[in-house]
Amino acid sequence: MKKFLFLLIVVAIGAGWYFYDPYLKPYVGSYVEQARKAVEKDGDETSSQGEKKVVEKLNEDPAPKDKMPTQKPADKRVSRSDKKPKALPLSDMDKLLAKRYPMPDIKPLIEIVDNWNRVPIKAYPKQVTIKQRVAFQLIVEGKAIGASVAVPGTFVTPLRLDGETLQVASLANRTMKSQLPVDQTNFKELVQKRYDDFVVKTRNQVSSNRAKAKKNLTADPEVFKNFGKAEKGWDDPNDPRFELVKSSLAKGDVKAVQLGEAKQFRWNGSEKINGDLYRGTYDTVSVKFEVKTIFGVFPNEFKCLLQAGRVVGWIDPLTLEEKI
Numbered sequence: 001m002k003k004f005l006f007l008l009i010v011v012a013i014g015a016g017w018y019f020y021d022p023y024l025k026p027y028v029g030s031y032v033e034q035a036r037k038a039v040e041k042d043g044d045e046t047s048s049q050g051e052k053k054v055v056e057k058l059n060e061d062p063a064p065k066d067k068m069p070t071q072k073p074a075d076k077r078v079s080r081s082d083k084k085p086k087a088l089p090l091s092d093m094d095k096l097l098a099k100r101y102p103m104p105d106i107k108p109l110i111e112i113v114d115n116w117n118r119v120p121i122k123a124y125p126k127q128v129t130i131k132q133r134v135a136f137q138l139i140v141e142g143k144a145i146g147a148s149v150a151v152p153g154t155f156v157t158p159l160r161l162d163g164e165t166l167q168v169a170s171l172a173n174r175t176m177k178s179q180l181p182v183d184q185t186n187f188k189e190l191v192q193k194r195y196d197d198f199v200v201k202t203r204n205q206v207s208s209n210r211a212k213a214k215k216n217l218t219a220d221p222e223v224f225k226n227f228g229k230a231e232k233g234w235d236d237p238n239d240p241r242f243e244l245v246k247s248s249l250a251k252g253d254v255k256a257v258q259l260g261e262a263k264q265f266r267w268n269g270s271e272k273i274n275g276d277l278y279r280g281t282y283d284t285v286s287v288k289f290e291v292k293t294i295f296g297v298f299p300n301e302f303k304c305l306l307q308a309g310r311v312v313g314w315i316d317p318l319t320l321e322e323k324i
Contacts, residue, residue: 093217093224097210100318104202104298109195112295116188119161122294125190127155127171132184134168136176148176158187198295213318220274223318234264234288241267245285245304248311254302254323257289264288273305275320282307286317 090098113119131152138146148170150156156168159177166182169175182188217224235242242265249259268284282305289300303317314323 093214097213100301101206101209101213102299103206104296106199106202106296109192113191119191120294123191123194124158125187125194128158128168128185128187128190130154130156130180130185132180134178134180136170136178138173138176195295209316209319212321216318216320234266237265239265239267242285244306244311245287248304253311254314256323257291257300257302261289261291262287263290273320275315277322278305278313278315282312
């Protein structure tokens with residue numbers, strides 16, 4: 001019986017499908033179409049509402065502001081490794097060494113040469129290289145009796161700088177002269193190099209003297225004690241006891257200084273010296289100089305050693321190195 005009913009239902013659906021377009025659609029088609037649109041509209045509204053809820057959900061704050069986790073402010077404390085170490089106070093010995101061997105205050109080269117308007121003759125290089133062809137003439141009694149041409153790269157002797165013009169002479173014959181723009185030579189570069197070398201050498205010498213002197217003073221505290229006492233004052237430079245010292249300087253016994261650079265003298269009396277070269281007891285005289293160089297005037301101090309009425313040597317008072 002059930003099978004028979006199922007068969008009738010299938011046959012009825014098939015017949016409806018078969019007869020719908022030609023016979024039933026004109027009568028019931030409008031009702032079927034209205035039912036289909038109603039179903040689709042309901043589905044669209046449901047879908048639209050679902051999408052709207054999703055968008056609204058996405059636009060919502062992920063969490064209320066009062067529930068947002070607070071970010072801790074950056075720690076502004078500086079770690080110990082970032083702090084600059086404080087300079088340690090100088091010991092009495094270091095103060096003495098800084099005073100005895102001051103680091104030179106050397107002016108900039110451009111200031112020393114007055115912007116290349118007044119270059120000291122002693123600062124001139126012995127020879128320079130030209131960067132352009134230069135014609136030399138040999139002039140005798142106002143007449144040119146010979147000539148030659150030097151090509152770029154040739155060495156010449158600088159004679160005088162006048163503004164931007166450098167007068168030069170041929171190395172082969174210094175009577176053959178010419179002139180050219182100073183920038184067409186390496187004149188300025190060589191003066192700059194000489195200045196730079198001087199600055200480095202002078203500062204390195206000061207540092208070396210301080211180190212050697214500190215070593216000697218540490219090894220023999222009595223030297224430091226006596227040197228501190230001797231710093232109290234200077235004697236009359238016309239004291240006859242200094243005549244031997246002045247004669248030694250006038251003869252050029254110390255190449256680094258000249259008699260005219262000696263500004264102050266002090267008689268130290270009998271003193272024990274424990275240097276590598278000079279060991280023993282001597283009468284000593286301290287002499288303070290203002291040493292003139294092509295790049296400035298610098299203070300210095302040497303000690304003269306006298307024995308049996310004659311000068312036997314010159315030393316640095318703290319490093320005890322010989323000065324010749």
